[in-house]
Amino acid sequence: xxxxxxxxxxxxxxxxxxxxxxxxxxxxxxxxxxxxxxxxxxxxxxxxxxxxxxxxxxxxxxxxxxxxxxxxxxxxxxxxxxxxxxxxxxxxxxxxxxxxxxxxxxxxxxxxxxxxxxxxxxxxxxxxxxxxxxxxxxxxxxxxxxxxxxxxxx
Numbered sequence: 001x002x003x004x005x006x007x008x009x010x011x012x013x014x015x016x017x018x019x020x021x022x023x024x025x026x027x028x029x030x031x032x033x034x035x036x037x038x039x040x041x042x043x044x045x046x047x048x049x050x051x052x053x054x055x056x057x058x059x060x061x062x063x064x065x066x067x068x069x070x071x072x073x074x075x076x077x078x079x080x081x082x083x084x085x086x087x088x089x090x091x092x093x094x095x096x097x098x099x100x101x102x103x104x105x106x107x108x109x110x111x112x113x114x115x116x117x118x119x120x121x122x123x124x125x126x127x128x129x130x131x132x133x134x135x136x137x138x139x140x141x142x143x144x145x146x147x148x149x150x151x152x153x154x
Contacts, residue, residue, distance in 0.1 A: 003059035009051030017077035017099035037133035044129040047122040050075040051100030075100040084145040087136035116147035
């Protein structure tokens, strides 16, 4: 059974929004390696979002990492990265939303509204970190298909 990681962010107004994914099963034998991969994923998510990480919840632990509000006014929970990824075995596609995306610094492809450039440095390292530890709900390895900027109401 896969483990789960949930990252909760506060936007500029202090409103909370979460991003959750299934990851490789954490056991006594895999704890150190998989925990390090999750740490890397958390770091890479921080490079493509601008909300304040206020809680890092792992199936085996929950860590409060801060309270308050994000530092920049553009960090809004209604603004999201829509992450699409695919199970490499079943080819089923899944989507997750990640709040408070950073949209500057070359993270978006020119001429294609809202689509992230997965070759941009921060995006590429996020994809590598994501694919290294995240599983599909069926427990299989996954491949990132795209990240797209979307807006949500409340």
